[in-house]
Amino acid sequence: MAPIPLAPSPATPTYSLAVSSEPVEGTPQMAPPPVIQPQLAQPQLVQLRLASLDAYRGFVMLAMASSGFGFSTVVRQHPELVTGEATSDWSQWLWRTLAYQFDHVAWTGCAFWDLIQPSFMFMVGVSLPFSAAKRTAEGSTALGRWLHAVWRSLVLVLLGIFLSSNGAPLTNFTYVNVLTQIGLGYPLLYLMNGRHWAAQLLLALVILGGYWGWFARTGIDAETETLVRQYATEVKKLDEAVEFDQFTGFAGRWNKHTNAAAGVDRWLLNVTPRPDEPWNGKAFWLNAGGYQTLNFVPSLATMLFGLMAGTLLRSSVTPGGKVLRLLLAGVVCFAISMAVDTSIWPVKLAGCDWSFCPIVKRIWTPTWAIFSTGWALWMLAAFYWVMDVRGYRGWAFPFMVVGMNSIAMYVFAQLLKPWWSQTLKTHLATLDRGLGWSLVPSLFEGTYAPITSNVAVLLCLWLMCWWMWRQRIFVKV
Numbered sequence: 001m002a003p004i005p006l007a008p009s010p011a012t013p014t015y016s017l018a019v020s021s022e023p024v025e026g027t028p029q030m031a032p033p034p035v036i037q038p039q040l041a042q043p044q045l046v047q048l049r050l051a052s053l054d055a056y057r058g059f060v061m062l063a064m065a066s067s068g069f070g071f072s073t074v075v076r077q078h079p080e081l082v083t084g085e086a087t088s089d090w091s092q093w094l095w096r097t098l099a100y101q102f103d104h105v106a107w108t109g110c111a112f113w114d115l116i117q118p119s120f121m122f123m124v125g126v127s128l129p130f131s132a133a134k135r136t137a138e139g140s141t142a143l144g145r146w147l148h149a150v151w152r153s154l155v156l157v158l159l160g161i162f163l164s165s166n167g168a169p170l171t172n173f174t175y176v177n178v179l180t181q182i183g184l185g186y187p188l189l190y191l192m193n194g195r196h197w198a199a200q201l202l203l204a205l206v207i208l209g210g211y212w213g214w215f216a217r218t219g220i221d222a223e224t225e226t227l228v229r230q231y232a233t234e235v236k237k238l239d240e241a242v243e244f245d246q247f248t249g250f251a252g253r254w255n256k257h258t259n260a261a262a263g264v265d266r267w268l269l270n271v272t273p274r275p276d277e278p279w280n281g282k283a284f285w286l287n288a289g290g291y292q293t294l295n296f297v298p299s300l301a302t303m304l305f306g307l308m309a310g311t312l313l314r315s316s317v318t319p320g321g322k323v324l325r326l327l328l329a330g331v332v333c334f335a336i337s338m339a340v341d342t343s344i345w346p347v348k349l350a351g352c353d354w355s356f357c358p359i360v361k362r363i364w365t366p367t368w369a370i371f372s373t374g375w376a377l378w379m380l381a382a383f384y385w386v387m388d389v390r391g392y393r394g395w396a397f398p399f400m401v402v403g404m405n406s407i408a409m410y411v412f413a414q415l416l417k418p419w420w421s422q423t424l425k426t427h428l429a430t431l432d433r434g435l436g437w438s439l440v441p442s443l444f445e446g447t448y449a450p451i452t453s454n455v456a457v458l459l460c461l462w463l464m465c466w467w468m469w470r471q472r473i474f475v476k477v
Contacts, residue, residue, distance in 0.1 A: 049130060049134075050313065050384070051387050052380070052386070052387040053127060053130075053383070053384075053403070054400045054404050055393075055396035055399040055403055056119070056379060056399075057403035057406050058396075058406070058409075059383075059396075059399045059403075060119045061120075061403065061406045061409045061410065061413075062398075062399065062409075062458065062462070063112075064116050064120075065409060065413035065458055065461050066102075066454055066455075067417070067454050068102035068454075069098075069102055069450075069451055069455065070449075070450025070451045070454045071095075071098040071101075071102045071103075074095075074099075074447065074448060074450050075095055075096070075098075075099035076099075077447075077450075082099070104361070105361070106242070107246045107256060107290070108247075108343055108358045108359055109343070109344060110344065110359065110368075110372070114372070115372055115375050115376070117178050117361075118302050118373065118375075119372075119375075119376050120182075120406075121182060121299055121302045122302055122309075122376040122380075124182055124189070124303050124306060125189060125302070125303035125305065125307035125308075125309070126307070126309050126310035126313070127310060128189065128306075128307055128310060129307070129310040129313075129314050130314065132194070133314070135148070145190075146190070149186060149190035152183075152477045153183045153184070154183065155477050156179045156180065156182050157175070157179070157180045159411075160175070160177045160178075160179035161174065161175075161180065163177065163411065163415065164177055166414065166415060169275045170273055170274070170275040173269065173272040173274075174269070174293075175293040175296070178410075179410070181296045182296075182303070184296040185296045185297070185299060185300035185303060188300060189300060192304060197308050197311060200304050200308050201304075201308065203304060204300075204304040207304075208298055208366035208369060208370070209366070211297055211298050212365075212366045215253050215254060215260045216250075218260035218263070219253065219260075220258045220259075220263055228258065229244060231285040232244075232286060235285075236286070244256060246358075247358060250356065251355040251357075251358050254358045254360055256290040257290065259363060261292035261294040261295070261363055262287075262292055262363075264292070265284065265287065265292055265293050265294075266284060268293060269284040289362060290362040291363070295363060295364040298364045298365070298366055298369045299364050299369065301369045302364075302369050302373055302376075305373045305376075305377075306373075309380060312325060312326070313384065319384075319385075319388070322384065323381050323384060323389065326378070326381035326384070327378060330374040330377035330378045330381070331374070332374075333370045333374030333377065334371065337359060337374070338371070340356050340357050340367050341354075341356070342354055344359045344371065398462065401465050401466050401469045404469060404474055405465050405468050405473075405475055407475050407476065407477060408464075408465065408468060409461065409465055412461050412464055413461060420457045420461070424443070424456055424457070424460070425440055428443070
């Protein structure tokens with residue numbers, strides 16, 4: 001069933017993409033930007049863009065580009081911040097919390113930093129009903145829209161490979177970054193747009209259930225496991241105690257490097273040329289972070305959940321009803337995932353210690369897909385309520401600038417951060433010498449240099465997006 005279009009009364013404002021010389025209410029007064037200009041609704045017109053979605057996307061992309069603001073690096077370099085006797089308990093707690101939340105967890109569990117990729121993939125699903133409606137309104141045929149979806153998928157995969165190959169001696173055929181993961185699952189996601197929400201939910205559950213069953217039934221033979229452990233410790237110089245045996249018993253099927261998806265990559269990634277030197281007949285044996293190509297299968301369920309949320313936001317349900325449904329859906333996601341894996345519980349209860357499927361972001365376990373979707377639903381509900389329901393938008397301007405050019409920001413962050421760091425050092429050193437300042441030592445040296453330098457580079461990246469916004473330049477695939 002096609003998404004239900006908004007058909008408000010003639011006095012109710014809807015939105016269409018327009019270029020206006022007047023800024024959005026609450027937006028700083030600047031040169032004419034492209035904005036979402038309210039117009040009186042006509043029958044069959046639909047809302048083609050959500051300010052909250054742009055802001056949520058920009059928030060996530062800025063977090064990604066920040067490199068975690070260097071909090072975990074500062075703590076690793078100066079452990080006395082969390083253990084020193086001269087540091088107050090409150091300060092120790094703050095540093096420990098920042099370091100944890102702005103870094104990936106070692107394997108199981110969840111920190112804020114782990115929610116960046118699922119949020120971005122979730123938003124791909126949310127935005128699809130809006131972008132498809134826009135293309136339909138512009139007169140694109142069904143075949144044209146399908147061909148565009150296939151083209152977008154191909155471009156995302158190739159762009160992901162290109163960015164992963166930056167500085168490598170050979171093309172790095174890897175498929176674990178967010179762009180390639182989206183591209184691999186996007187065609188099927190597109191085909192599900194316009195279907196009834198029950199069909200979308202059923203497909204997501206079939207994907208997650210089937211993926212769980214495959215992991216549960218598939219193991220690794222003893223000879224291969226011995227070789228993988230030997231490669232990790234002797235060639236990559238990894239700590240065997242850290243890299244293996246995260247779980248025991250049934251949950252051990254989701255251990256790092258020895259799970260079913262890791263076995264597929266030991267075949268798939270050796271088909272193409274690799275920059276690594278061959279060892280025992282294979283150039284690729286493991287991904288040091290534990291990420292796997294087949295993550296795109298369960299992450300497709302994440303995008304399908306986003307598609308359901310996007311269909312809801314375009315429906316005739318009242319704004320308050322939409323927020324309530326998003327929040328309740330988040331509660332359901334938390335309840336299901338935490339019932340399957342008790343290791344994620346913040347407080348342990350007596351006798352509650354089981355895991356039928358660990359919550360692991362790096363291999364996108366089915367429980368992770370559901371658990372992270374709960375957070376994505378809540379964050380979307382918060383942005384939607386504040387910005388599109390209550391109308392408070394001015395505060396989110398820095399996020400919207402990035403959210404409207406998220407692909408550009410992703411490319412900038414992958415390619416230009418080292419260049420910006422060196423460029424800032426070069427030109428700030430000139431100011432230091434000429435004016436007697438000490439900008440370079442303040443930003444790039446000392447205990448807190450990882451924080452100050454990352455903030456400075458992030459500001460430069462944001463200014464690039466702001467300039468593109470001012471010039472009405474929007475990079476889209």
